[in-house]
Amino acid sequence: MKLSTLRLITSNYKNSKDFILEFFDSVTLLEEEKNFSVYKLADLNIELIKEDEKNPVSNGGTIVYFNVDKFEQTLQKAISLGAKIYRGPIKVSQNKTIITQILCPGDFVIGLEANYRFVSSCTKL
Numbered sequence: 001m002k003l004s005t006l007r008l009i010t011s012n013y014k015n016s017k018d019f020i021l022e023f024f025d026s027v028t029l030l031e032e033e034k035n036f037s038v039y040k041l042a043d044l045n046i047e048l049i050k051e052d053e054k055n056p057v058s059n060g061g062t063i064v065y066f067n068v069d070k071f072e073q074t075l076q077k078a079i080s081l082g083a084k085i086y087r088g089p090i091k092v093s094q095n096k097t098i099i100t101q102i103l104c105p106g107d108f109v110i111g112l113e114a115n116y117r118f119v120s121s122c123t124k125l
Contacts, residue, residue: 005045006064008108011057013050016106019081020048023104057107059086065099065111074112078102091116 010016013035020027024041031038035050051057068074071089079085079102086109088100099113 007047009049009051009055009057010106010108011051012106016048019105022081023078059109063101063109063111065113067113071114
């Protein structure tokens with residue numbers, strides 16, 4: 001079993017679409033309709049949907065973490081595109097990683113994760 005699709009519910013479709021296209025390297029827009037789009041990122045489909053009565057925006061619940069090699073640079077890139085640190089960075093000693101959650105434009109939350117060796121000593125924990 002593997003993850004195939006990540007559905008992101010947003011309160012601001014345009015800002016979220018712009019964020020996805022600028023934040024993720026090598027993302028490809030596959031399909032777009034009014035208030036709905038599908039992107040391809042490696043083997044993962046990312047669906048972006050404007051909130052409605054059946055799909056409300058929520059900052060809680062399941063968080064998907066993207067493993068990154070350049071933690072600080074990736075976090076700064078997200079912030080420069082309008083994201084805010086939602087939680088973290090947090091050092092997870094059990095698996096020797098550092099994680100953080102970011103609140104993206106449009107009010108959805110994603111996580112970043114990196115192995116300790118990819119994080120400089122200047123990162124505030």
